[in-house]
Amino acid sequence: MQIIHPVADMTHWSREVIASGKTIALVPTMGYFHEGHLSLMRLAGRLADLVVVSLFVNSLQFGPNEDLSRYPRDLEMDEGMAANTGVDILFVPSDNDMYAPDFDSLVRVGGITNTLCGEKRPGHFEGVSTVVAKLFNIIRPHYAVFGQKDFQQLSVIRKMVQDLNWDIEIVSHPIVREDDGLAMSSRNTYLSIEERRKALCLYESIRHAKARVAEGITDAGRLKSEIQDIISANSGVSIDYISVVDKDTLSDMEIIDSQSVLALAVRVGATRLIDNCMLGNNSAASN
């Protein structure tokens, strides 16, 4: 595995690879790898001749009171894990190289960013779509792999690629969970033992929702209120949102059907965690 830091070197490498007729799959990340990231990398390896993983803690997607300064980092560990997973290039650009002092452009996706995390984290998705747009232009991948854990982010990237005519296939990977059901996240490292236990209320909610839908419940309001009870039973856990939305438009749904997604965001102590699942008939096929 080769590690590339300068943006210009990354561009040079990718142009040579493309000219040689080989395909590239990109996995954008913020590092501090876990099995979720590694699963995306393996999927990328099955899609294309060469796998590029970008590792960049993107300041532009963090709000002023968010966790940018304490976001977990361990480049040495990440290098070892990526190398063992068959990654060809680990692209680790510097802040200055990505955002020159006079950097002054943003990519903004409309409607679907006005809800869920976009509503709770103003500017977050502009930061995400801008950095992903830059990565797409630097690397020009044929495929880009994103996790369903960040379900709204996946929708935003798909919309951006469609609206801006990028010839890139966006491929998604299901949520990878710990044995007890907690969705893997770099942010789980912030949790104390007690908080880690309370964070399981997210997966408990998802299991409850799937069971209730299997029983035939279609009233989204009722399901949300039951989930609110499950989460509120844990002191120190506050709810950012409990939503049932259409998987394509992300608009709120009152009646649950096969298009419905349950999306959850909570704060466990100071740590914000998200999770989601498909509801409806095909829920067994997703996690």
Ligand code: AMP
């Ligand atoms: P991050 O480093 O948190 O920005 O995540 C990089 C990519 O990994 C994103 O596409 C995430 O959706 C994906 N990802 C993070 N955690 C998981 C998980 N538990 N399962 C599947 N994908 C994940």
